[in-house]
Each structure stands twice: as C-alpha cells, then as structure tokens.
Amino acid sequence: MCAVAPFALPCLAARGGYCGGYNAAADFDLDAVLRGIRSIRIPAAGFAAPVPDDDSAAVATPTTPVASLRAPLSYGDDAAGSEDAAAATITTQNNLPKKQQQRQDPGETYDADIDATLRAMENDPSEWPWPSAFYLWTVQAGGITPADRAHLVSWMYSFSRYYAPAPGTLHRAVSYLDRFLSTTYVSDSDSDGFTQLLLGGVAVFAAAEYEDSRATDALTADAVAWHVGGGCTRRDVVDAERVLFATLGCRLGGPTAHDFVEHFTRHDAGGSRTTVRLVAHHLADVALLDYRSIRFLPSAVGASAIALAKMVVNPAAAVWISDEIEVMTGYALEDLAECMDEIEEMRELEAEWPVCAQMTADFVRSYGFLPC
Known part of the structure; x- marks a missing residue:
C-alpha cells in the first residue's frame, strides 16, 4: 500500500480533545490501521475481468461470498x-x-x-456492457488516459452540481460513461461528431432524467449543448443520447456505490451516524475520479467508504469496526483493505487529482465541517 499521511477531514482531524462534538484521538493513525488489515483482492466487476488461475483462485475470492452472507x-x-x-x-x-x-x-x-436484489443486479450478466477494468488500453487504445478520464469526471461533477440534480446522479452518470467507453471508441476530436465532453454531458443528462423526471425542467438538451460548446447543438445532444441508450441496451438502473451507501446506512439517523453517512457519500464521490475503482463492485466501494468514514468520525472505532462492517455490509474488513487504501491515497494526494480539493471544499460548505 502507498504510505501516506493519516487520513482526516476538516474539523474531524486527528487532534486531542473534542471538535464539533466528536472525539479524535491524537495518536490515531489510519494508515497504520489499514496496514494491519490482511488484504484479499475482490474480483473485478465485468466481463473483461481477468480470470484467476488455479493457484490464485484461493485468494481471489472474498472471504464472505455474497451467496452465503449472513x-x-x-x-x-x-x-x-x-x-x-x-x-x-x-x-x-x-x-x-x-x-x-x-x-x-x-x-x-x-x-x-432489497439487499438480495441490489447484489443480484450488480452481478447480473444481462446488465451488459459492464465497465471493463482495462478499457482505456483495450477499447480506447490509449487514446484516453486515467488522467483524461479523471478530468472528464471532474467536468461532469462541476456540470451536474450547477443544476443540482437528484443525489446519486453523478455516480449513475459515471457508470454510463465507463460502460459506454468499455465498448465504443471515442476520440477527443469532433471529426466524428461525438466527443468525450459530449459523452460526459449526455451521461449526466440521461442520469438526471433517470433519477428525477423533473430534472429536464432545468437541465435541457440546449443546456447540455451550451456547456459542451464547440458548436454543439441540441440535435447533437439528442442524437448522442440515442446512441448512449442503444449502446447500454436501455439498461440504466444498475445500483451504484451511492445506492449501497444509502442502503447500508438506511437505519442510521442522528448524531455521529448521520455524519458517517455524509462522510461516506463524500468518499464514494472522490472514488469516482480514480480509474482503479472500476475493478471493485459498487457494494465494495460503498462499504469501503463507510468503513473509512467510521474511522474518521470516531478513531476509536478502528478497534472494533471489523465485526460491525461485516454485519452492516456483508464484507469482511480484509476484503475492503485495497479499496480503502486507494480512497485514502486519493484524499491525501488530492492536489494531484482534478476537482478532488473542490469536492472537499463543497462538502465543508454544505455540511459545516469547518477546520478546527
């Protein structure tokens, strides 16, 4: 794992005493906790996921298979x-x-x-195409780099936030983006009339419509064309949306990490539990920027975000959190270690990730977690 500084959010930093009503131990080191978790790789989602050989099969499967979860x-x-x-x-x-x-x-x-349905949907082969963990090098042939994808997701975040669509819209839009790019080559020029920016705008447009039919009252095809720019017209947006739907087989309702955070924390209300949910949603949003997160199932990303959020809000939780996370999400903590480490790495190196710092600033502005 990458060695990074202890994970913290504004006003929830690891300092002595109380801050905003939450106790943060001065000697808490999340990186040390994560290093102590035995990591077991979760199989990549999608048809393009690598098939483990016989020697690695024993360690390539989560210790808590979905089919036998308590x-x-x-x-x-x-x-x-x-x-x-x-x-x-x-x-x-x-x-x-x-x-x-x-x-x-x-x-x-x-x-x-509900839990069984969500988990079946995220593993459903009929939800084709699934995002491939290698599409940047296979389908896109290196034409889109992980940094290019992060920049596009950053633009989608700013664009969607401007129109304040329903919660979860960005996660669904990025899912559409990755699924489309897993099967269809898209250049960065407008020679074919379908640019990466247009794809990102149409993905947000379609996701906003799916989450709330009233979203088109503010977010129209003309608005998408204006934000895309470069001579993009309303007809271009409508045509691109038609291509997107056809490529996805009109299967638009698969669960996202946002859905699983909501599901896993559905009975949490009030005090630190509400704070955990908010922080977990923020961390799941940050994970969207990282191309590496595609190889994890949405439920694993959501569970990892919750585990990290619990450690941030209550550092003492690191001692007993393993059993609670397994009961809440069905994942053993060691199954989530790799995903948790990558989310933590992104947060600590936010200066190197487009709009990551802006996401944190927007979170602080929205929920009042001010620096101590």
Whole structure:
C-alpha cells in the first residue's frame, strides 16, 4: 500500500480533545490501521475481468461470498437482538416453518429482499456492457488516459452540481460513461461528431432524467449543448443520447456505490451516524475520479467508504469496526483493505487529482465541517 499521511477531514482531524462534538484521538493513525488489515483482492466487476488461475483462485475470492452472507443485524428494528436474524441468509426464498414465518418482522424480510436484489443486479450478466477494468488500453487504445478520464469526471461533477440534480446522479452518470467507453471508441476530436465532453454531458443528462423526471425542467438538451460548446447543438445532444441508450441496451438502473451507501446506512439517523453517512457519500464521490475503482463492485466501494468514514468520525472505532462492517455490509474488513487504501491515497494526494480539493471544499460548505 502507498504510505501516506493519516487520513482526516476538516474539523474531524486527528487532534486531542473534542471538535464539533466528536472525539479524535491524537495518536490515531489510519494508515497504520489499514496496514494491519490482511488484504484479499475482490474480483473485478465485468466481463473483461481477468480470470484467476488455479493457484490464485484461493485468494481471489472474498472471504464472505455474497451467496452465503449472513443477514445484517440492522435488518428490522429487532434484528440486533434476534438469533434467527443473525443466522439468516440473504435470499428471497423463505424456508422457515409457517408459524415462525408469522412471527418474523415484515420489515426484516423486506430489507433482506432489497439487499438480495441490489447484489443480484450488480452481478447480473444481462446488465451488459459492464465497465471493463482495462478499457482505456483495450477499447480506447490509449487514446484516453486515467488522467483524461479523471478530468472528464471532474467536468461532469462541476456540470451536474450547477443544476443540482437528484443525489446519486453523478455516480449513475459515471457508470454510463465507463460502460459506454468499455465498448465504443471515442476520440477527443469532433471529426466524428461525438466527443468525450459530449459523452460526459449526455451521461449526466440521461442520469438526471433517470433519477428525477423533473430534472429536464432545468437541465435541457440546449443546456447540455451550451456547456459542451464547440458548436454543439441540441440535435447533437439528442442524437448522442440515442446512441448512449442503444449502446447500454436501455439498461440504466444498475445500483451504484451511492445506492449501497444509502442502503447500508438506511437505519442510521442522528448524531455521529448521520455524519458517517455524509462522510461516506463524500468518499464514494472522490472514488469516482480514480480509474482503479472500476475493478471493485459498487457494494465494495460503498462499504469501503463507510468503513473509512467510521474511522474518521470516531478513531476509536478502528478497534472494533471489523465485526460491525461485516454485519452492516456483508464484507469482511480484509476484503475492503485495497479499496480503502486507494480512497485514502486519493484524499491525501488530492492536489494531484482534478476537482478532488473542490469536492472537499463543497462538502465543508454544505455540511459545516469547518477546520478546527
């Protein structure tokens, strides 16, 4: 792992005493904690993911396969004290005796069904094309570098923020971007009428429409054309959107890291728990800039963001966080170590990442986490 300075956010820095009501231990070193976690690589998402050989198969699979995950104890109000809930598996099939089914909390079953559906969708082969972890070198043939992609995502962030679409729009737009670029070559010239900037604008436009049908009241095709510039017209935007939909097979609803952060923290409200959710969303947003994050499933990125957020808000959580994260997300902490390390690296080296510092400043401005 890359050795970086201890992870911190403004007003949540690792200093002695209290800041904004949260205790931050002076001797807390997140990098040291992450180094102590045994890293197990999570298989890359998508059809282009490398197939492990027999010798590496034993270490290429998460220690907590989705198919056999215990139902998180946060399912339902009474789940934390229920031995049956702790032993339950995430499945839409209920094999409990009829009398026991009648006593089961309906909210618990509903939550488990949602969890199973989200995890099935992020692994669904029919959601083709999945983003390839190598498309910059295969499909794009080096025409787009990781820095070029980060710059485009930065522009999409600024563009989407200008129109304040529904939460999660940027994550969905970047998902559309990566899925499209995994199958279709796009040059940086306008000779073919389909530039990278136009693709980014159309991805935001389509994602905003998906998240909220009223988004087009403010974010119109004309607005997209104006922001893209270079003589782009409304017709260019409409045509590009049609190509995007056709390439994605009109499959636009796959879960994102934003969705999983919301899902995993759905029962957290008030005090530090709300703060954890906000910080986790910010960290998941930052991860969008990093091309390396494509190889992780959205649920793994969301779980990693939550684990880091818990350590930032409450440094003492590093001692007992492993069991809590596994119950909440179904991932063992060692499964998330590599993803957590890369998110931390980006935050500590934010000067080298386009708009990363601006994301942090916008977060501070929105939620009032001022420097101590």
